[in-house]
Amino acid sequence: MTPTFAQVILPLNLKGTFTYKVPEELLNSIQVGMRVLVSFRGKKIYTGIVFEMHHQQPETFVPKEIINILDDAPILPKEQIEFWNWLSDYYMGNLGEIYRFSFPGSLKLESETYLKLKPNILIDFENLDVNEMYLIQALEVRQLINITEIEAFITKKDIVKTIKSLIDLQYIEIDEKIAEKYKAKEVAYLKINEEKLQNTHLPEILLSLKRSPKQQELFLLLLEKQTEHPEKPIKKSEVLEEGNFAHAQLKSLVEKDLVQEFYLQKDRLESYEGETEELEKLSDVQLQAKTEIDEAFEEGKNVLLHGVTSSGKTHLYLEKIDETVADGKNVLFLLPEISLTKQIVQRLEKNYGKQLGFYHQKLTDFEKVEVWRRIKNNDIKILIGTRNALFLPYENLGLIVVDEEHDSSYKPREISPFFNAKDASQVLAKFYKANVILGSATPSVESYYAANKEKLKYVYLAERFGNVKIPEFELINFKEAQDTKKLVGSFSLHLIDEIRKELDQKKQTMILHNRRGYANVVECETCGYVNYCSNCDVVMTYHKYNNEMKCHYCGQKAAKPKTCPQCQSENLNVRGVGVEQIHEEVSKIFPDSEVDRMDVDSMRRKFAYEKLYEKIEDGETDIIVGTQMISKGLDFDNIELVAIPKADSLLYVQDFRAEERAFQLITQVSGRAGRMSGNGKVLIQTYNPQHSIFQLLKDHDTPKIYEHLLTERKKFLYPPFVKLIMIELKHRREDKVNRASQFLGSILRKYLPEECILGPEKSPIGKLNLMYQYQLLLKLPRGKKYADYKNLVSKSLEEFDEITGYLSIKKMIFVDF
DNA sequence: AGCACGCCGACT
C-alpha cells in the first residue's frame, strides 16, 4: 500500500506546512482538521494541525511519523481550513502565524502537553527499556507529567521515542482533560416566576408565605426590583446581602416555584448594568430597510447598512439575528472592542440567555477553551466577539454582523497576522454560505465604493429613530477670534458663550480633543532642544497630572527635565495642546462646573470608566473633555452640545485616510448630541472653515462627502482605486536596514513598473523600540491583473530572502493596509 | 519562531 503523508501546520512563524508520515495504525482515524502530536527539530514536540493529506513521497528528506492524534473529530471545520488558506494567501502570511493567533494556548500545547497512565493496565516491565521504565515509574507517582518535566530524567533525544513506544504499547495516553477542568465563571441571578404571578393573585401568594416572614420579605423585595427595572437582572448575592437573607429562605422560594434562579457569564454583565428601553416596532423606514436587506440576502449579496447615529441599526440587527436563529443557524456579531457591548447584549441576553457567547482576547485561556467547546457542541447560537472570534469552529454559521465596520480596530497593525476583519468576515461568510451585514453611521470609503459598484447592497437609514432631529453644525472661525482678540486660550468667546448657555440649562457638553497628554513637546527656548524618546524617533509627550514625559509609541517614561539637558537653560517651554491642557483651560473658564476628562490615561485605573460613566449618567458631570474615546458607546440623553475646539488637528495627520477619519470621528461624536431632545448642536472651531470636509459636514451632505473623498482618492491613486501593499523592514542597525530596503526596491523594480513602487524610504516613525524602520509602498492595479502583480511581489520577496545576510531583518507585509 | 552551532572579546 502506498504510504500516506500529512501536510501539518505547526504553531511557528514558518513558511508553508511540514510533511509527516501517517503511521498505519492512525490511517483509519486521521482526518484533515485534526490536531496531531509531532516532533520537530529532533526533540521539541508540537501540536500541529492536519491541513492536507496525500500519497506523494517527499524526495529531499525523510519525513518523520506523526506521534499521535489528539482529537476524535476534526477540531477545525473545512470552512475554517479554507479560510486560513485564503488569509495566508491573500495577506501573504504564514499559516503557522494564523494558527498561533487563532487557537487558545492550551489547545496547541507544545512541550507542555501532559501525559498520564491509562487506567487499569497491566505493565509488562520485563520488556521495557530504561527510559520507558523511568517514565512509567514517574507517572505512577505523579499521575500527570508534562514533556518539559520529563526532560529531567530522560535525555531530550530519547523523549519522543519513549513516549511514542509507550503510547503504542497502550500504557500511557495524552491528557485531554485540561479543557474540561475549567468551569466558566458564572454569576447567579434571580427572577420572579412570571407565570405563577399571572395565574395566582399576589395576595394569595403572600398569604401562603405568611408563616415565613423572611421569605415573604425577600419575595416582595424581588418583586419591587423587578417591577421598577424590568430589564435589569437581579444579582443573587446582592439581594441576599441587602436584606440579610439566608440561602435556605431563597431555596424555599425556588422550591415553591415562585422565584427562579438563572446564571449568566460574569464578564458581560460587569460592563453594562444600565437599563434598556423596550424595543418598539420597526418604523416604516426601518421596515423598508429590512425588506431591502432581505432582498439582498436572497440575491446572495452582502449588505452595507449605513444608518445615522440613533437611526436604529441595532434594531435591524436584532431582527435579522432572531430570524437567523429561528432558521436554525448561528450568528457571529463582531464589534471593534468588547467594551462597546451596548444595549444589544441585554436584549440578546433576555432572549437567548445561555445560548449567547462572548469571545475576545481579554478572556483567560481556559475561558477561551470553554467557548470553543460550546461552539463545537453547538451550545452557542449567537457569539458576540472581536476579530479573534472569526476563528472559532462554527458548524452552521448563517449571519455575520460587523458593527462599526469603519473602525480601525478591525485591522490593528501591531498584531500579526495582519488582516482586516471586515473583509475577512465576508470571505469567511462565503465559505459558510452565510450572509453579512456591515453596519456603520460612517462607512469606510472602501465599503461605500463597493456599495456604489453594487458589490454590496447599500441600505441607508437617513433619519434618527422617532424623527429626532440630526444635530445642527456650526463652524467657528478661530482666526477671526484671534484677530479680534475674542478668545481665552484655545476657546473663542463665542464657543464659551455656547457652553455657558448649556450649563445654564443644566445640559451637558462634550469637548473632543484627540491628542493625549498635556503638551506635545517640551522645547528649550535657548537652544531649541526637544525631548526625543531614546528608543523611538518620536518626541515625548508631557503629562502634567503625573508630571512625566511619556512616549506614546513604546510606552517609555521619563521625568520632565527641569533644565535643558543640552544647554542647562531653565527656559523650557511646552508646545502643542493636549487634552489635559484643554481640560485645564475649561476648568479655569468654568470654575463652578464639574469638568471631567476621559482618555486612556485617565481611564487606566480599575473601574475608572464605570465610575465616570455613572457620574455622567447621574448628571454630576457638566462638561466631559476627552479624546476619541468619547465618540464610542456613550449614549446619554442630556448631552446637547458637542464642541471641537481644535478641529484642524484632526486633518493635519500624514495619512491618506486623515480626512476620512476626521469626518468619521466628528460624525460619531456629533451623534452623542441631542439624542433625545433633538436639539443637538455641534461646534467646530477651525482656522479653516472653508475646508470642504467642514463645509460638507455643516450641510449634512453625506453623499457629497463620500464623493469628495473618492475624488481625492482617485486623483492621488489610493484605495479603493488601487490595491496597496506596504512592506516594512526593521533592524537594529540603520545602515543595514537602509541597504536591505534599497536592495528589495531594486528587485521589485525589476518585475513591477516604476509607477507601482514608492520608496524605499524611512518610515514616518523612523525608529521604534530601538528598531529602525524603512518602508516600500506598492500601488497595484485592481481587478484581474492584481493576482499577477501580487505573484511578482511574492517572487521578489523570495529573491530577497535568498540573501542570507538579510535574514535577520524583520519583514512586515501589510496587504490593503 | 527558537534553538544549536560557531567565531571573537572579558574574565576566573
Next chain:
DNA sequence: GTCGGCGTGCTC
C-alpha cells in the same frame, strides 16, 4: 586557558 556575546542556519 574558558564563558558567553549574538550573527547564521535549519527545521518535515
